[in-house]
Amino acid sequence: MLAGLLGGLAFLFSGCSVFSSPQNTFAPAGEVAHDQRWLFMLTMWFAIPIMLFVELGLLVMMIVFRKRRGHEALPKQVHGNNALELGWTIAPALLLMAFVPFVVGGIVELGNTPKDAVVVEVNAFRFGWYFGYLAPDGTLVEGDPSSVSDPGPGLYIPLGKKVELRLHSADVIHSFWVPKLAGKTDVMPGRTNHMWLKGDRLGDYAGQCAEFCGLSHSLMRFHVKVVTQEEYDRYIQCLVTGEGCDEFSGLSVRAAGD
Amino acid sequence: MAATSIPKRMSFPQAMREARAAGATYQGIWSWLTTVDHKRIGVMYGAAAFFFFVVGGIEALLIRIQLTAPEQSFLNPDQYNRIFTMHGTTMVFLVVMPMGAAFFNLLVPLMIGARDVAFPRMNAFSFWVFLGGGILLNTSFFTGGNIFAGELGAPDGGWFGYAPLTLKAYSGGHGIDYWVIGLQILGIASLAGAFNFIVTILNMRAPGMTLFRMPVFVWMTLVTSFLLIFAIPVISVALFQLTFDRAFGANFFNVSAGGTPLLWQHMFWLFGHPEVYILILPAMGIVSEILPVFSKKPLFGYPFVVFSGVAIGFMSWGVWAHHMYTTGLGSVANSAFGISTILIAVPTGIKIFNWMATMFAGTLNLKTPFYFSVGFIAMFTIGGLTGVTHSIVPSDYQQQDTYYIVAHFHQVLFGGAIFALFGGAYYWFPKFTGKLMNETLGMINFWLIFIGFNLTFQPMMVAGLMGMPRRIHTYPSDYGWEFWNAMATVGAFTIALGVLVFMVNFVLSLRKGEASGDDPWDARTLEWTIPSPPPAYNFAEIPHVHSLDDFWHKKYTEDSEGRPVPLPAGASDTAHANGHGDGHGIHLPSPSIMPMIAALGFPIIGLGLVYVNDTHQVWSWLGGGSLYLLMRPLIAVGAAIMVVGLYGWAFEPATEE
Numbered sequence: 001m002l003a004g005l006l007g008g009l010a011f012l013f014s015g016c017s018v019f020s021s022p023q024n025t026f027a028p029a030g031e032v033a034h035d036q037r038w039l040f041m042l043t044m045w046f047a048i049p050i051m052l053f054v055e056l057g058l059l060v061m062m063i064v065f066r067k068r069r070g071h072e073a074l075p076k077q078v079h080g081n082n083a084l085e086l087g088w089t090i091a092p093a094l095l096l097m098a099f100v101p102f103v104v105g106g107i108v109e110l111g112n113t114p115k116d117a118v119v120v121e122v123n124a125f126r127f128g129w130y131f132g133y134l135a136p137d138g139t140l141v142e143g144d145p146s147s148v149s150d151p152g153p154g155l156y157i158p159l160g161k162k163v164e165l166r167l168h169s170a171d172v173i174h175s176f177w178v179p180k181l182a183g184k185t186d187v188m189p190g191r192t193n194h195m196w197l198k199g200d201r202l203g204d205y206a207g208q209c210a211e212f213c214g215l216s217h218s219l220m221r222f223h224v225k226v227v228t229q230e231e232y233d234r235y236i237q238c239l240v241t242g243e244g245c246d247e248f249s250g251l252s253v254r255a256a257g258d
Numbered sequence: 259m260a261a262t263s264i265p266k267r268m269s270f271p272q273a274m275r276e277a278r279a280a281g282a283t284y285q286g287i288w289s290w291l292t293t294v295d296h297k298r299i300g301v302m303y304g305a306a307a308f309f310f311f312v313v314g315g316i317e318a319l320l321i322r323i324q325l326t327a328p329e330q331s332f333l334n335p336d337q338y339n340r341i342f343t344m345h346g347t348t349m350v351f352l353v354v355m356p357m358g359a360a361f362f363n364l365l366v367p368l369m370i371g372a373r374d375v376a377f378p379r380m381n382a383f384s385f386w387v388f389l390g391g392g393i394l395l396n397t398s399f400f401t402g403g404n405i406f407a408g409e410l411g412a413p414d415g416g417w418f419g420y421a422p423l424t425l426k427a428y429s430g431g432h433g434i435d436y437w438v439i440g441l442q443i444l445g446i447a448s449l450a451g452a453f454n455f456i457v458t459i460l461n462m463r464a465p466g467m468t469l470f471r472m473p474v475f476v477w478m479t480l481v482t483s484f485l486l487i488f489a490i491p492v493i494s495v496a497l498f499q500l501t502f503d504r505a506f507g508a509n510f511f512n513v514s515a516g517g518t519p520l521l522w523q524h525m526f527w528l529f530g531h532p533e534v535y536i537l538i539l540p541a542m543g544i545v546s547e548i549l550p551v552f553s554k555k556p557l558f559g560y561p562f563v564v565f566s567g568v569a570i571g572f573m574s575w576g577v578w579a580h581h582m583y584t585t586g587l588g589s590v591a592n593s594a595f596g597i598s599t600i601l602i603a604v605p606t607g608i609k610i611f612n613w614m615a616t617m618f619a620g621t622l623n624l625k626t627p628f629y630f631s632v633g634f635i636a637m638f639t640i641g642g643l644t645g646v647t648h649s650i651v652p653s654d655y656q657q658q659d660t661y662y663i664v665a666h667f668h669q670v671l672f673g674g675a676i677f678a679l680f681g682g683a684y685y686w687f688p689k690f691t692g693k694l695m696n697e698t699l700g701m702i703n704f705w706l707i708f709i710g711f712n713l714t715f716q717p718m719m720v721a722g723l724m725g726m727p728r729r730i731h732t733y734p735s736d737y738g739w740e741f742w743n744a745m746a747t748v749g750a751f752t753i754a755l756g757v758l759v760f761m762v763n764f765v766l767s768l769r770k771g772e773a774s775g776d777d778p779w780d781a782r783t784l785e786w787t788i789p790s791p792p793p794a795y796n797f798a799e800i801p802h803v804h805s806l807d808d809f810w811h812k813k814y815t816e817d818s819e820g821r822p823v824p825l826p827a828g829a830s831d832t833a834h835a836n837g838h839g840d841g842h843g844i845h846l847p848s849p850s851i852m853p854m855i856a857a858l859g860f861p862i863i864g865l866g867l868v869y870v871n872d873t874h875q876v877w878s879w880l881g882g883g884s885l886y887l888l889m890r891p892l893i894a895v896g897a898a899i900m901v902v903g904l905y906g907w908a909f910e911p912a913t914e915e
Contacts, residue, residue: 021738023725025656039653047643054639057614058632065553065622074814074822075620080559088611089562089604096600099650103596106652111589126428172423173519175584175659179725183655186585188520189422190513193586206737210659210727212416214423215335218730 022206023179029201029226032110032182039106046095110183113194117164120155124167124174124187124209127216131155133236141239148216153248154223157199158232167193172214178207178224186211199226292849294378295794297690299385300363306389307356313396314348315754317341322714322750325743328735338731339414340433344399346417347437350537351444352392354671357679358540359384359451362479364690366455368785368792369473371464371801376457378847379907380450386857388447394861395440398433413437416729418530419500421511421522426504432868435504439864442497445490446860452486455479464784466803470564473783474557477564478543481571482536488575489532496525505870520585527578535574537671538638539567541678542609545631548685549613551781552628553620554822556807559612566605566612573602583651584658592651599649606642610635623779626700630681633708637673641666644719659729662722665715673711680707680760687764688778692790693771699763706756713749717742782807795844852907859900866892 020027028034121132121140129152130145146152157163167176167187177184182197199205209220227235238245268276290298320341324333333341363381367374375381402411413433415424424434459480463472472480500522502508509515511522550557557563579587579595587595613635622628644666648654657663680703687695721742726733733739777786784801785792787809805811814822869889 019720019724019738021724021726023737025723025725033656036653036656039650040647040656043647043650043653047646051640051643054610054614055636058617058636061614061617062622062624062632065617065620067621067623071621073621074554076820077556077816077822078558078615078619078820079556080562081615082559084615085559085562085608085612089608092607093601093604096603096646099600100597103600103649103651104593106650107589107592107596110652110655111592172428173420173585177727179656183652184584184658185655188585190517190519191586206725208727208730212339212420212423212659212729214414214428215339217339218335218732 023208025179028180029199029203029205030181031198031200032196033180034200035106035109036183039102042102043099046099110195113164113196114162117162117196118158119164119166120157122155122165122167122176122187123170124176124220125170126172126214127209127220128152129155129220129222133239135236135240139240141236143239146222148219151221151223154204154225156225156227156232156235157197158229159199159202159226161229162196162198164194164196167195173211174209174213174220175211176207177210178205180205181207181224181226184210199224202226202228289849291854292382292851294374294382294847294849294853296363296367296375296378296381297792299381300360300365301690302385303356303363303388304360306385306392307353307360310348310352310356310392310396312757314345314353315757317345317348319750319754321345322747324731325733326747327744328733328737328740330732333731334408335731336414337408337410339416339729340399340402340410340412342729343414343416343433343437344396344412347395347413347441349671350417350533351441352395354537354675354679355444355448356388356392357675358482358537359388359448361475361540361544361679361682361686362451362455362483364686365785366458366476366479367462368689368788368796369476369783370459370462370467371784371797371803372458372462373796373800373844374847375454376462377454379850379853379912380454382850383853383857384447384450384454386854387450387860388444390857390861391440391443391447391864394443394864395436398436398440401432401436411436418526419522420526421500421503421519422513422517424500424504424522425511434500435868438497438501438504439867442494442501443860443864445494445497448486449490452483452490455483456487459483464797464801464803466808470561471803471806471808473543474546474560474563474567475540475543478539478546478567481567482539485532485536485539485571485574489529489536492525493529496522496529499525501867505867520582523582523585524578527581528575530581531578532571532574534667534670535570537675539570541634541675542567544678544682544685545613545634546609547783548627548631548681549616550807551685551779552623552625552631553617554623554780555616555620556782556810557612558615558618560806562608563612566608569605570602573598573605577602580648580654583654596649596651600646603642603646603649610639610642625684625779626695626697626704627681627685627779629701629704629708630677630684633704634674634677634681637669637677637711641669641674644669657722659727660722661718661726661728664728665718665722668715668718673715677707677711680704683760683764685779686785687767688774689785689790689792691768691771692774693767694774694778695767695771696763699759699766703756703759703763706759707753710749710752710754710756713752714746715749717745717749721746777809780813782810784809787812795846798844847912848910850907850910852903852910854903856900856903856907859896859898859903862896862899863893864896866890866894866896 025033026037028037119134123130123132127148128146130142132140132142135141143153165176167185169187169189171189173189174187175184176187181199182195185193185195187193203226205224205226207222207224209217213220234244235248238248290302293299320333324330324338398412399405399410403409411431411433413436415429415434415437419434419437422428459476499508499510503510503512509517511517511519513519546557546563576598577595579591580599583592648657648666684695684700721739724738726739774790776788776790787801788797814824817823866889872889
């Protein structure tokens with residue numbers, strides 16, 4: 001029954017229209033977001049039965065043990081039960097400990113940047129983003145910045161490749177978040193944070209700043225475009241030489257809302 | 259007589275004596291301003307906190323109206339940021355914390371069989387400092403220019419005030435200054451209250467009331483007070499640093515000068531996480547009092563409930579960085595704080611199971627306080643379980659800073675703390691007024707709030723999982739969030755209606771509620787042994803305590819099967835003797851205006867500090883007139899007032915001869 005419930009939940013989140021969103025964490029398009037959803041659902045296997053037990057337990061007790069008219073006898077005075085109480089101290093503790101390997105494993109996996117990753121420089125400022133790439137000759141080339149009204153060219157990443165993001169902030173704390181590809185990492189001023197992600201499906205994925213950064217925080221949106229290796233190479237070529245950019249220019253004027 | 263007497267000039271000491279005499283009459287406004295009676299201070303704490311609850315609630319409704327549909331411009335981004343900052347700040351520091359203080363004040367001395375708190379005037383001081391700080395904080399709304407044109411001056415950095423966003427370079431104006439100074443002042447109030455309750459609980463218990471005969475609520479007060487005295491200094495230091503950065507150009511958080519923004523986060527959450535338990539432990543205490551009374555059974559596993567509360571207190575110091583998983587702390591720190599966060603679920607779980615076991619096989623008296631307490635368990639459990647999902651660090655990277663988090667902590671702080679506080683209000687109302695609150699209105703109140711709560715916050719959980727971040731003033735129309743946001747807005751107004759019903763019920767019951775008698779619920783703790791409302795001196799005769807739930811055992815004995823058998827009236831001579839004496843010969847501390855005068859100094863000093871670098875316009879209204887003042891001297895004026903208050907306080911006799 002539980003499996004059905006959880007499966008139904010996952011289905012609803014990915015299928016039904018009120019449950020669909022370009023930023024839906026339940027419709028992952030990359031390895032990191034996929035693993036994160038899996039781990040969240042794993043937690044639900046533990047959390048939902050306990051929730052049902054408590055909520056239904058309370059409801060049943062309210063009905064069964066309610067004071068009835070003409071029923072004046074007082075209940076037996078139970079002061080406690082050490083064995084029972086030790087049980088519900090130790091059992092949840094052991095159950096919870098079962099999560100530790102997943103937690104630590106996940107932290108280490110996401111914390112260690114893959115060695116063969118494509119490196120991208122992410123720059124955040126109030127209120128926009130721009131992205132820098134390594135050209136074949138090792139120099140840094142940068143795309144145009146986004147702004148509150150212009151979504152900019154977005155971040156291009158090659159399909160199926162692990163991409164290391166180096167996060168830099170020019171002013172206050174921001175947070176880089178593309179829900180369908182990976183959970184967020186804060187972009188701190190004065191230090192470089194790292195994260196990695198991988199796009200497993202071609203597409204255009206919405207992201208936005210997830211750390212409150214002032215007046216137009218809500219409008220600090222951006223896009224990540226998962227493209228084929230060839231298209232990625234052509235984009236880098238466009239940034240380096242300024243040629244062949246026509247196929248990319250149309251994208252930058254698309255509304256941020258799609 | 260009064261008409262014929264010619265008023266004479268009195269000497270100052272004479273005037274003070276007359277004022278104290280007037281205060282001691284328990285009538286008129288003067289008696290409230292000078293009161294040192296813990297019950298009256300509790301009432302004032304409760305009234306002020308409820309006022310701020312309404313203010314914070316209106317802010318919440320404004321936020322909900324703005325977010326009802328996508329791309330709305332009911333509020334502009336600037337107004338939105340200021341209003342959500344004040345909503346969070348108000349609800350934490352001006353509502354739930356002082357509501358806790360209100361219940362401590364009203365109940366702790368009564369529950370431990372004392373005539374007042376250990377330091378009655380410091381208690382009054384604590385309240386007036388709180389009120390001054392709260393008013394100062396909210397004054398900021400009026401300082402942004404023309405408020406009638408919607409120009410607000412309130413802080414705009416979020417209730418967590420993350421540096422460097424809160425530095426002068428990114429948040430000009432004085433909103434953040436009001437926030438920093440306001441919180442600093444509120445911290446003083448909390449510290450004064452916390453020390454007072456620790457000394458009261460440790461030193462002033464009635465004979466025979468050992469620590470393990472104390473009601474759980476008193477235990478939770480003790481734990482909360484200890485958390486306060488260790489947590490408040492941490493945020494005080496952080497606030498001083500921010501003040502120095504903003505006012506005097508220090509560089510604690512200024513990155514370009516080598517400062518570290520993460521320092522603020524560590525300090526803030528090292529305070530902020532114990533703070534979460536400061537907010538919830540009093541609520542757990544209230545529920546632990548209500549459930550046994552309405553189940554007609556003792557609390558299941560009293561030592562487990564007490565020790566798990568103490569364990570939560572200790573463990574709350576080891577989980578602060580779970581607010582910072584995404585800041586790049588590194589794998590070791592994230593793992594350690596992930597595991598400690600997993601573990602803090604254990605003592606919380608113990609409490610939930612023990613409360614359920616208390617209800618099990620009881621005779622459940624389904625009255626409003628009980629409904630709110632069960633609602634507390636039901637909602638707090640969801641809050642706790644969603645809390646466990648935050649300890650799963652890798653998947654929390656997705657949920658951090660989304661509406662899932664907003665839903666989670668409202669589940670804990672509204673579904674938890676506020677539910678329990680409503681329950682407590684219904685439960686103890688008869689004790690302090692001698693009247694019962696109306697049950698029908700109580701049920702309407704509960705169901706409106708319960709349904710409204712679920713309509714508001716469960717959809718937020720979905721919106722968060724669907725990728726909606728926190729603290730955004732608007733969102734695009736095709737992101738799939740509008741259905742959930744519209745639902746949340748409907749829920750928020752349902753809650754507001756519920757709060758309105760509570761206010762109506764409170765006023766109606768106060769005016770013509772059914773008489774309650776001394777012990778309407780057949781309760782277990784000492785406050786129910788004395789008349790309702792209690793006399794100024796609480797206990798005519800200090801009770802002698804022989805067991806946990808002493809009052810119950812004076813009313814009932816147990817047969818061989820463990821079922822309670824009522825003792826014949828009068829069998830226990832102390833059961834009804836307590837508090838019914840005439841109170842002659844009891845020395846109570848005299849009323850004093852001095853704590854209020856001393857407290858008045860703080861907001862004045864604060865105003866001077868907010869404008870310490872300003873020599874120009876500080877106020878304008880209606881787009882026309884302006885007020886130009888040099889504000890810095892206010893620091894000296896406030897300090898002088900405080901010294902006068904403290905001097906008078908020190909030299910005034912504590913009791914009349």
